[in-house]
Amino acid sequence: MLDWLTSPAFHAFGAPTTWAELLGFASGLVTVYLVVRQHIANWPLGIANVLLLMVAFWHAGLYGDAWLQVVYVVLGAYGWWRWSSGAVPQQVRATTRAEWWWLAAAGVLLTVVLWWYLDRFTESTVPWPDAATTAVSLLATYGQTRRLVESWWLWIAVDVVYVPLYGYKDLWLTALLYLVFLGLCGAGLRAWRAQWSTA
Numbered sequence: 001m002l003d004w005l006t007s008p009a010f011h012a013f014g015a016p017t018t019w020a021e022l023l024g025f026a027s028g029l030v031t032v033y034l035v036v037r038q039h040i041a042n043w044p045l046g047i048a049n050v051l052l053l054m055v056a057f058w059h060a061g062l063y064g065d066a067w068l069q070v071v072y073v074v075l076g077a078y079g080w081w082r083w084s085s086g087a088v089p090q091q092v093r094a095t096t097r098a099e100w101w102w103l104a105a106a107g108v109l110l111t112v113v114l115w116w117y118l119d120r121f122t123e124s125t126v127p128w129p130d131a132a133t134t135a136v137s138l139l140a141t142y143g144q145t146r147r148l149v150e151s152w153w154l155w156i157a158v159d160v161v162y163v164p165l166y167g168y169k170d171l172w173l174t175a176l177l178y179l180v181f182l183g184l185c186g187a188g189l190r191a192w193r194a195q196w197s198t199a
Contacts, residue, residue, distance in 0.1 A: 002055065004019060005018060005019050005020040005023075005052070005055050005056075006018050006019075006020060006055060006056075006059045007019060009021075009022045010022075012172040012173060013170070013172045015170035015172060017172065017173045018055075018056055018059060020052045020053070020055040020056040020059070021052075021053075021056040021171060021173050021174055022173060023052045024049055024052035024053040024056055024174065024177075025173050025174065025176075025177045027045055027046075027048055027049035027052060028049050028053070028177050028181070029177065029180060029184075030045060031045045031046040031049050032181055032184045032185075032188070033184060035144060035188060036184060036187050036188040036191055037191075038092075038147075038192075040080065040083050040084055043076050043077075043079050043080030043083065044076075044080060046072070046076045046079075047072075047073050047076040047077065047080075050069040050072040050073060050076065051069065051073065053065075053069055053174070054066050054069030054070065056171065056174065057069065057171075060169045060170070060171055061123060061124065061125065061169065062124070062126070062130055062165075062169055062171075063118060063122040063123075063124050063130070064114055064117075064118050064122075064124065064127070064130035064131055064133075064134040065130060065133070065134060067134075068134040068137060068138065071138060072137075072141060075138070075141045075142065075145060078145055079141070079144065079145035082145055082146075083145075091147070091195065091196070092147040092148070092149050092192045092195050092196045093146075093147060093148065093149065093196060094148070094149055094150065094196065095143065095148045095149070095150045095151075099148070103139050103142075103143075106135075106139060107135050107136060107139055110131075110134070110135035110138065110139075111131050111132045111134075111135040112131075114130070114131035114134050114135060115127050115128055115131035115132075118130055118131055126165065126168070126169070129161060129165050130165075132161070133158050133161050133162055133165065136154055136157060136158040137154075137155075137158050139151075139154055140152075140154035140155045140158060147192075149189070149192045149193055149196050152185050152186075152188045152189035152192060153189065155181070155185045155188075156182060156185045156186070156189070159178045159179075159181050159182045159185060160182070162175075162178040162181075163175050163178050163179050163182070166178060
């Protein structure tokens, strides 16, 4: 199965696009659409999506992003549980000042630790951007498990970096996916802010 997932489905811009990347593209689009709509099915589909992307990223040498997908599986299970158990209010809310400080500190610490690991123990050619995007992506996912409106701003910021990063690593379909994600993030931000303002 792994050999099939890492085999080329087609070529784009002179580089092979694997089946893992193609299936990750399709499942990623549906997952983010479901998050925008606040549909609980985003969590199980998102788990399948990140497992596919983990294979694609590892194959491309984006080790930080590959390991990030493992954490996404855990956060996906956590989000699925929180949304289905009623542990999270159905209404979105703003991030508090204390949460912002905690998120900023966690983001800096995660970036530095991940950079150190990627630089010392992997063959990553992009340790800083890989580490920073990994850290911010984790914070954005955590924010979505708690329905924080500003989690969309974190996704927008990280997607702006992901698009050229994936292009640089010849993951052109994934770069296109994250370009589409930018638009979906804008839609998600508008939808969640509208719900928050009427709460």
